[in-house]
Amino acid sequence: MYSLEEYLNRIMEIADLAPRDAKRVRSELQAHLGELRDAGITQNLSESEVTIMVRREFGSPEELGAMIAKARGRFRTYLKKQARRLPLTLAAALVLALAIKATALQAFRVTNDAASPRVPACSRVLVNKLSRHPDVDDVVVFRVEHGYRVGIVVRTQADGRDIIVHRNGEPDTVLAGSQIVGKAIFLYSYAP
Amino acid sequence: MDSRAQYRRGCVRTLVLELLSRRPMYGYEIASTLARQSEQVFSLGQGTLYPLLYSLERKGLIRAGKEERDPESGRKRLYYELTPKGRRSLQEDLDTWSQIVRGMTLVLRSAHVQP
Numbered sequence: 001m002y003s004l005e006e007y008l009n010r011i012m013e014i015a016d017l018a019p020r021d022a023k024r025v026r027s028e029l030q031a032h033l034g035e036l037r038d039a040g041i042t043q044n045l046s047e048s049e050v051t052i053m054v055r056r057e058f059g060s061p062e063e064l065g066a067m068i069a070k071a072r073g074r075f076r077t078y079l080k081k082q083a084r085r086l087p088l089t090l091a092a093a094l095v096l097a098l099a100i101k102a103t104a105l106q107a108f109r110v111t112n113d114a115a116s117p118r119v120p121a122c123s124r125v126l127v128n129k130l131s132r133h134p135d136v137d138d139v140v141v142f143r144v145e146h147g148y149r150v151g152i153v154v155r156t157q158a159d160g161r162d163i164i165v166h167r168n169g170e171p172d173t174v175l176a177g178s179q180i181v182g183k184a185i186f187l188y189s190y191a192p
Numbered sequence: 193m194d195s196r197a198q199y200r201r202g203c204v205r206t207l208v209l210e211l212l213s214r215r216p217m218y219g220y221e222i223a224s225t226l227a228r229q230s231e232q233v234f235s236l237g238q239g240t241l242y243p244l245l246y247s248l249e250r251k252g253l254i255r256a257g258k259e260e261r262d263p264e265s266g267r268k269r270l271y272y273e274l275t276p277k278g279r280r281s282l283q284e285d286l287d288t289w290s291q292i293v294r295g296m297t298l299v300l301r302s303a304h305v306q307p
Contacts, residue, residue: 068242071244
């Protein structure tokens with residue numbers, strides 16, 4: 001046997017509304033049930049008789065909950081709930097994006113033909129930062145004093161620590177392993 | 193929902209609009225007025241009044257107005273009122289109802305008259 005509070009909870013549980021709607025509906029149903037209860041008490045009914053009377057006059061909580069959910073619009077409720085979570089979702093997505101950018105993947109825009117024809121100007125490269133030991137012929141992005149450069153590995157030292165990189169129009173550069181940002185795993189050229 | 197329940201629900205919809213066309217009312221007041229004035233014909237399933245009110249509200253036929261606190265019981269009461277669209281819809285419902293009653297009466301009466 002339900003108490004009135006449990007009866008109301010059951011309706012709200014089935015209706016499963018967005019918080020603001022749930023507050024309004026709950027308050028409205030609670031007031032109505034309270035009025036019915038008072039009417040029952042005026043008729044000298046016992047607490048359990050009142051509950052039976054209210055349940056009979058008000059209807060099945062499962063059926064009622066489902067009808068309220070439908071009347072408020074299930075899709076609207078879904079959107080309202082999502083909208084409430086949106087700031088948190090965006091914050092989580094931002095943190096995740098920054099974490100990925102810092103540790104695993106980063107995109108770079110190539111503005112000149114220093115690594116042409118493999119990487120023409122107006123290309124984008126996606127760099128796998130976890131792969132910092134490139135082989136000969138790999139396209140790599142490396143750090144210099146003021147920014148980043150893209151180049152093609154022409155030779156690696158036997159101990160794998162120094163890497164020699166070629167860029168058109170410049171002498172081959174010897175890089176320390178720590179200068180390597182990562183190996184390019186995806187190239188996209190948007191040059192006309 | 194079977195067809196009888198649907199028919200009943202259609203009637204309650206018109207009656208709720210009619211009650212709200214007289215003055216703003218809150219849920220319990222609508223339910224109890226409906227039960228009293230219909231001599232308990234529309235007394236059971238008071239809870240189903242709320243899905244009906246929410247659906248009328250979504251359709252723009254009624255609006256939830258001010259929430260007032262009853263000075264005696266201290267309960268909050270949310271008053272509903274009819275919108276102009278609701279008033280037009282009520283008029284259409286009443287016209288339809290008049291036609292149905294007329295049609296039903298004519299047919300039922302003829303059944304008694306014929307040998």
